[in-house]
Amino acid sequence: MAFGKGHHLHLIDGSAFIFRAYHALPPLTRKSDGLPVGAVSGFCNMLQRYVEGNAGGDVTHVAVIFDKGSHTFRNDLYDQYKANREAMPEDLRPQIPLTRTATEAFNIACKEMEGFEADDIIATLACQAREAGGRCTIISSDKDLMQLVGGGVEMLDAMKNKTIDVDGVFEKFGVGPDRVVDVQALAGDSVDNVPGAPGIGIKTAALLINEYGSLEELLDRAGEIKQPKRRQTLIEHRAQIELSKRLVQLDCDMELDFTIEDLEVRDPEPETLLGFLAEMEFRTLTKRISGALGVEAPAVPEPAATTASPEAEEHPPLSASEHVTIRDAETLQSWIDAIHARGVVAVDTETTGLNEMRADLVGVSLCVDPGRAAYLPLAHKDGGGADDLFGGEAKLAEGQLDFETALGMLKPVLEDPAVLKIGQNMKYDAKILARNGITVAPIDDTMLLSYALHAGLHGHGMDALSERYLDHTPIPIKTLLGTGKSAITFDFVPIEEATKYAAEDAEITLRLWQRLKPRLHLAQVTRVYEWMERPMVPVLAEMEMRGIKVDRDTLSRMSNAFAQKMAGLEAEIHELAGESFNVGSPAQLGEILFEKMGFEGGKTGKSGKYSTPADVLEDLATEHDLPRRVLDWRQLSKLKSTYTDALQDHINPETGRVHTSYSIAGANTGRLASTDPNLQNIPVRSEEGRRIREAFVAEPGHVLVSLDYSQIELRILAHIAGIDALKTAFRDGLDIHAMTASEMFDVPLDEMTPEVRRQAKAINFGVIYGISGFGLARNLRIPRAEAQAFIDTYFERFPGIRAYMDDTVAFAKEHKYVQTLFGRKIHTPEIGAKGPQAGFAKRAAINAPIQGTAADIIRRAMVRMPAAIADLPARMLLQVHDELIFEVEEDAVDRVIPAVRQVMEGAAAPVVHLDVPLTVDAGQGRSWAEAH
DNA sequence: AATATCACG
DNA sequence: GACGTACGTGATATTT
Missing domain, CATH: 1.10.150.20 (5' to 3' exonuclease, C-terminal subdomain)
Structure with a gap:
C-alpha cells in the first residue's frame, strides 16, 4: 500500500545516536577479544528504548539514516566545509559498521548513500512524506534539520523527549521553518565551519530576515540598512553569505534507490536480533530483549575465569591459523572488502632490509580476524641467494600480482580515514609505504601500546610481546634468511615460506592489539598513548625521511687530519712505553701501565683485566706523559671511528643526507633514542669534537635553527x-x-x-x-x-x-x-x-x-609543531632531548623562531600548569656548530 | 655475545 | 657495618 494519509514515518538520525552513545558510555570492550563495543551497546540500548516507547503507537514506517563517505557535494562548494571537525576517536571507528549491523538486527531499515549526508536523505524522505499527506517525525536534535518542520513534519529530541514543531523552531531561530536557512546563512555555524556573515548571530539574523522577508530581499536592499557596520558586512560578504545558504540548504530532491514503502515497520526476528546481541556479548540487553520478545535468551559466553587467557579460549591457537597467499586481483579485492567491512586491519610489510630509507618493499601481510591471515607477495625473486656474482639480474618469481597494480588497489584502504591500520612498530611500515606513495593513516601501534602500558617492565618487540601475551614464539626470521655471510634478503625467500612467516606476524599484531588496547583505560594511560605516543609516528617518520644534510668533504678532511695526529701520538706512546702495543686495547694498556710501568691503583673489572677509563688516566697524567697521550689518542680515535668515518657511510646516496631513526619506545623514561646513526650524541663538549658539527649544514638559501629548553x-x-x-x-x-x-x-x-x-x-x-x-x-x-x-x-x-x-x-x-x-x-x-x-x-x-x-613536554611540542609551522618554509629535522633543530629558508628565520618558541614554551599547557616558566634559547647558522 | 670506553642530554 | 652507586641512551673496537 502506498504511503499517504494516516501513515506516520519515523526517521532516526543514526550518526547522532552513535555519537551520543559513544560519549555517554565508558569505553566498554568485548570481553572475549577486546573489541571496543561501548558505542554499539549504547546504540542498541537507544534503539530498544525507542522500540519499546513506540509499541502500540501510530508509527507505520521507520528508518535509521546514516552518513556515508566523507566527501559530499558541499565539499565541492566549499573545501572548508566541516574542515574543523575533530577526527573520529580511534576506538569508535571499528564500531561504525557494527551499528549498521545492529540496525538490521532490529529489523529496522538502514539507509545511506555515498556522497550524501544523512540530513539530505532525511530531507528528501520528509518532503516525500509531506507531499503524500502523511506524517513524519525526525528523531534528532540537530538544528540543521529544523528547516524541514511543518506540514506534518516534526522533530523529536529523544534525549529530552521534547517535540519540536513550528513553535519550537520559532523559539530557536526567531523565524519560521521556511526562513531557517536564511538565518543560518547569515549566522553561520562554527561546528560545520559554515562562514556566514561576520559579526552576525542568530538574533540579528532573525531580526533582519523578519524585517526584509527573505535573505534575497535583504541582500538586494542591503544598502538601506541604517547601521553602517552591518550594512557594510552584508554588502562585502554577499558571496560568502550566499555560499553559506547553499551549504545549509538541505536537498529535498535526492534520487533515492528505495521508496518510503520500503520502510514499513517490521517486527524483529528474535533469532537474528538475539544472535547479534549475544555475539556482541551484551548480557543485560540480551536478557531484557528476550524477555520483551517472549523467547528464551541465547547463551552468552561468561567472562573467562581470571586465571585463564581469553585469547586461548576464544581463538584457536596461532599454529592452526590459515595462511593465504594473495596471487590474483580477485583474492586481493575480497580481502580489501573484508577490511572495509571490519574497519580494522593489522598490516605488516616485508622488505629487503632493516633501514627504512634503503630497504625495498617485498610484500605486505594483512589480518582482519584471528584465525586467518594473508600475505601479498610483490617483489619475490627466483634463485637461492643474492644476485649472482656476474651481474645477472634475478628474475621475478611467478605467481605475484603486478607491483603497481596491487599497491594501487591497497592504497585507498590504507589511506581510508575510516579504516584503522594496526602495526607493530608502525613507523617502519609507514616509511616503507610512504616511499611507495602511500600515506598510511590512521594507525595504531602495538609496540607503543605496550610501551604506554608497561615501560620498565619488559621489552616491546614483537617476539617478547607474543610470548608474553599469546604464549606463542613467532617464527624466527633467521630460519628464513640464515645468518652471517650466507644470509639472504627477504625477496629471495620462497613465497610459500614467506607467507607463513609474514601472515603470522600480521595475525600476532592483530591479536596483540585486541589484548592491549582495552588495557589503556584500565591503566589510565589512554592520554599518554593518544597524545604522546601515537601522534609521534607521523611526525618522526617525516623528520627521518627528510634527514639532515651532511658534508662529506668536511668529514673526510677531518678524518685525514685525525689519522695523522693519531699516528704521531701512537709513535710517542710506543716510545714512552718502550714497546709496541695496541693502544686501543684497554687490556694491553693496563698491563703496560700497572705492571710494566708500575703505576698504583690498577683496578680490575669483571673480566679480571685492568680498567683504564678516562678519569683513571687523568689522575695518572700528573705523573707521566704517557696517559695524557693515550687520552688524546682515544679522543681522536672516538671522533674518527664513530663520527668522521662512520657518518660518511650514513649519507644516503639518493638524498645526500643522513637519515637517523628514532626509537619511540626505546628509553623507559619517555625519551627518544636515535639510531643508525645516533644523531643525539654528536660531540659538542670538547672544542675538537664540536667541529664535527660543522659538517651538518643547511641547503643553499637555508640555515639551521636550533632551539633548546633552558634548564x-x-x-x-x-x-x-x-x-x-x-x-x-x-x-x-x-x-x-x-x-x-x-x-x-x-x-x-x-x-x-x-x-x-x-x-x-x-x-x-x-x-x-x-x-x-x-x-x-x-x-x-x-x-x-x-x-x-x-x-x-x-x-x-x-x-x-x-x-x-x-x-x-x-x-x-x-x-x-x-x-x-x-x-x-x-x-x-x-x-x-x-x-x-x-x-x-x-x-x-x-x-x-x-x-x-621533560620528555613528555618536548613530545607535546613536536606533535604540535607541524601545524604551527605549516605555512612557514621550515622543516623540523632533529630532536636531541631538550633541543629541536630546523632547516629554514634564510629570510623566514625571524618568523620561524617565535612560532617554534611559542609552541615549545607552551607545550605543557593546558594539561599541566607549571609554577615556573619554560624558556627556550635559539641560535642559527649555516651549520649546526653555528646554530647551537 | 660480552665488555670497556666514551659521545650526548 | 659493608656493600658500591650519580640518571638516561647508542656506537665502536677489542676480546671471548
Whole structure:
C-alpha cells in the first residue's frame, strides 16, 4: 500500500545516536577479544528504548539514516566545509559498521548513500512524506534539520523527549521553518565551519530576515540598512553569505534507490536480533530483549575465569591459523572488502632490509580476524641467494600480482580515514609505504601500546610481546634468511615460506592489539598513548625521511687530519712505553701501565683485566706523559671511528643526507633514542669534537635553527618538589647555579667565584640523578665526607627536595611504578630489591619523573609543531632531548623562531600548569656548530 | 655475545 | 657495618 494519509514515518538520525552513545558510555570492550563495543551497546540500548516507547503507537514506517563517505557535494562548494571537525576517536571507528549491523538486527531499515549526508536523505524522505499527506517525525536534535518542520513534519529530541514543531523552531531561530536557512546563512555555524556573515548571530539574523522577508530581499536592499557596520558586512560578504545558504540548504530532491514503502515497520526476528546481541556479548540487553520478545535468551559466553587467557579460549591457537597467499586481483579485492567491512586491519610489510630509507618493499601481510591471515607477495625473486656474482639480474618469481597494480588497489584502504591500520612498530611500515606513495593513516601501534602500558617492565618487540601475551614464539626470521655471510634478503625467500612467516606476524599484531588496547583505560594511560605516543609516528617518520644534510668533504678532511695526529701520538706512546702495543686495547694498556710501568691503583673489572677509563688516566697524567697521550689518542680515535668515518657511510646516496631513526619506545623514561646513526650524541663538549658539527649544514638559501629548553629538568624539579627559592629564581631569570651556591655557602651573588658555582651546579645535577655522597665526591674530585657535607647543607636549605626523593621512593615501593606530570608511568620492578640494585632502583625512580616529564613536554611540542609551522618554509629535522633543530629558508628565520618558541614554551599547557616558566634559547647558522 | 670506553642530554 | 652507586641512551673496537 502506498504511503499517504494516516501513515506516520519515523526517521532516526543514526550518526547522532552513535555519537551520543559513544560519549555517554565508558569505553566498554568485548570481553572475549577486546573489541571496543561501548558505542554499539549504547546504540542498541537507544534503539530498544525507542522500540519499546513506540509499541502500540501510530508509527507505520521507520528508518535509521546514516552518513556515508566523507566527501559530499558541499565539499565541492566549499573545501572548508566541516574542515574543523575533530577526527573520529580511534576506538569508535571499528564500531561504525557494527551499528549498521545492529540496525538490521532490529529489523529496522538502514539507509545511506555515498556522497550524501544523512540530513539530505532525511530531507528528501520528509518532503516525500509531506507531499503524500502523511506524517513524519525526525528523531534528532540537530538544528540543521529544523528547516524541514511543518506540514506534518516534526522533530523529536529523544534525549529530552521534547517535540519540536513550528513553535519550537520559532523559539530557536526567531523565524519560521521556511526562513531557517536564511538565518543560518547569515549566522553561520562554527561546528560545520559554515562562514556566514561576520559579526552576525542568530538574533540579528532573525531580526533582519523578519524585517526584509527573505535573505534575497535583504541582500538586494542591503544598502538601506541604517547601521553602517552591518550594512557594510552584508554588502562585502554577499558571496560568502550566499555560499553559506547553499551549504545549509538541505536537498529535498535526492534520487533515492528505495521508496518510503520500503520502510514499513517490521517486527524483529528474535533469532537474528538475539544472535547479534549475544555475539556482541551484551548480557543485560540480551536478557531484557528476550524477555520483551517472549523467547528464551541465547547463551552468552561468561567472562573467562581470571586465571585463564581469553585469547586461548576464544581463538584457536596461532599454529592452526590459515595462511593465504594473495596471487590474483580477485583474492586481493575480497580481502580489501573484508577490511572495509571490519574497519580494522593489522598490516605488516616485508622488505629487503632493516633501514627504512634503503630497504625495498617485498610484500605486505594483512589480518582482519584471528584465525586467518594473508600475505601479498610483490617483489619475490627466483634463485637461492643474492644476485649472482656476474651481474645477472634475478628474475621475478611467478605467481605475484603486478607491483603497481596491487599497491594501487591497497592504497585507498590504507589511506581510508575510516579504516584503522594496526602495526607493530608502525613507523617502519609507514616509511616503507610512504616511499611507495602511500600515506598510511590512521594507525595504531602495538609496540607503543605496550610501551604506554608497561615501560620498565619488559621489552616491546614483537617476539617478547607474543610470548608474553599469546604464549606463542613467532617464527624466527633467521630460519628464513640464515645468518652471517650466507644470509639472504627477504625477496629471495620462497613465497610459500614467506607467507607463513609474514601472515603470522600480521595475525600476532592483530591479536596483540585486541589484548592491549582495552588495557589503556584500565591503566589510565589512554592520554599518554593518544597524545604522546601515537601522534609521534607521523611526525618522526617525516623528520627521518627528510634527514639532515651532511658534508662529506668536511668529514673526510677531518678524518685525514685525525689519522695523522693519531699516528704521531701512537709513535710517542710506543716510545714512552718502550714497546709496541695496541693502544686501543684497554687490556694491553693496563698491563703496560700497572705492571710494566708500575703505576698504583690498577683496578680490575669483571673480566679480571685492568680498567683504564678516562678519569683513571687523568689522575695518572700528573705523573707521566704517557696517559695524557693515550687520552688524546682515544679522543681522536672516538671522533674518527664513530663520527668522521662512520657518518660518511650514513649519507644516503639518493638524498645526500643522513637519515637517523628514532626509537619511540626505546628509553623507559619517555625519551627518544636515535639510531643508525645516533644523531643525539654528536660531540659538542670538547672544542675538537664540536667541529664535527660543522659538517651538518643547511641547503643553499637555508640555515639551521636550533632551539633548546633552558634548564628544563631543574625547572621541573622546582615545580614537582615545590621549592619556592628555585621557582622564584627561575621566574626572575636568575643564574640558577649561582643562586644555589649563594644559598648554600652564604656567598653574595656579586662575590660568586666560578669554582663555587661549579660545585653548586654539580649538586643541582646530582639531585636530578638521585644524589649520593659517593657520586658527588667522584664528580667533584673531593673527599667523600666533604661531598656528604654539601648534600646535607643542600637538604637543610631545600628540605622539599629531600621530601620529593623520599615520597617518590615510597610511591614506587607501593605502586611499583612512578609517574610523570602527564601521567606517563615508568615501572620500577626492582625497587624492592635488596643489595646494590636497591640503590640503582631508587635513583632511577627519583630521576624518572623529572627526565620523563621533560620528555613528555618536548613530545607535546613536536606533535604540535607541524601545524604551527605549516605555512612557514621550515622543516623540523632533529630532536636531541631538550633541543629541536630546523632547516629554514634564510629570510623566514625571524618568523620561524617565535612560532617554534611559542609552541615549545607552551607545550605543557593546558594539561599541566607549571609554577615556573619554560624558556627556550635559539641560535642559527649555516651549520649546526653555528646554530647551537 | 660480552665488555670497556666514551659521545650526548 | 659493608656493600658500591650519580640518571638516561647508542656506537665502536677489542676480546671471548
